[in-house]
Amino acid sequence: MSSWTWFHRLASPPSFYRLADRLAPWLGWLALALLGYGWINGLFFAPEDYQQKDAYRIIYVHVPAAALSLSLYVGMAVAGFVALVWRMKLAESALIAIAPVGASFTALALVTGMLWGKPMWGAYWVWDARLTSELVLLFLYLGVIGLWQAFEDPRAAARACALLAVVGVINVPIVKYSVDWWNSLHQGSTILKMGKPSITAAMAYPLFASVIGSYLFAGYVVLRRLQNELLSREAGTAWVRELMGRSRV
């Protein structure tokens, strides 16, 4: 089992806390740089669309938010799986660190989509497969957060949340492929599709930058939340007391 020692060391709260402390600033600054480039170029300098004019610029927020809403859920479900099978405390903390971040990005994707839908489609909301499954995704996130708050014992809470997170992962491919499997008002995928690109390079580069930048930002927020979670969970242990003592000097 010696090949797994790095894994066990990583999974121990104090060493992960230190790793996150070193990693987080990099993620944060890189995210700031990429989002700065992506959003300034996307919102001000990219050409306007031949049909939607300036309204299409919502994609620089909507697409990253929607992509993250799915990716973060997968991350949360993986953490839930590890928490269920290996009973690892770090995974339990990761699960609850991710949930509110994922819920926020899901809500952002829904709201930006609605604001775009009214002028473009003619309706804020329709019950097509994509919109409905994305709303279910929001409810799954809120369910995890609510379950977490409902338990006194953090370990029991984590187990319940993990089960919900893992079961809910079924919804992720439904959201992703709803526009391919069924007729929907929501359009198909622009970036992640085979064949010729459906977006001009001058519009696409800021979009890629804002997607990657948003992922890094989400990584930054999740790491910081995870650090916080570890501190409050391990309060009173030697490493936390040592850390707090040192930082106070």
Add this chain to the structure above:
Amino acid sequence: MTKRQKRMAAVLLLLAGLSVAAVLGFTAFSKNMMYFQTPSDIAGGKLPEGARIRLGGLVEKGSVQRGEGLVVNFSVADCDANLPVRYEGILPDLFREGQGVVAMGHMDGKTFVADEVLAKHDENYMPPELAEKLTTPDGKHSCAQFKSMGGST
């Protein structure tokens, strides 16, 4: 099996079972998952008279005719069939010939009478200069996004 392996088996089994249930369920109800039906579906269909449905397709080039007041007549097509539509009301900004629409309404004889028309945007983004170069004569390139339910079974 250790306890850990048992837990893993239980979680994986649960996921597999749920996936099978989801696939079966969505296959059985795939008709209900369709947000709209296409002209082909209606052409080959057994629609009950006066049933309210949504019709989706491309507005055919050259088919839009403005009538009295806010009345608009146009024809909606997918890759195989087309259907005349009558609508009275305000159209969304993106409504134009060659573009996708989803109309809510019912069949009245051979005409689809709509009381709500939404624009369906496709996944293409480009500046106007490029769009002019790319314009295809009939807009058939984008009809594939309107999936017929097939065989109207």
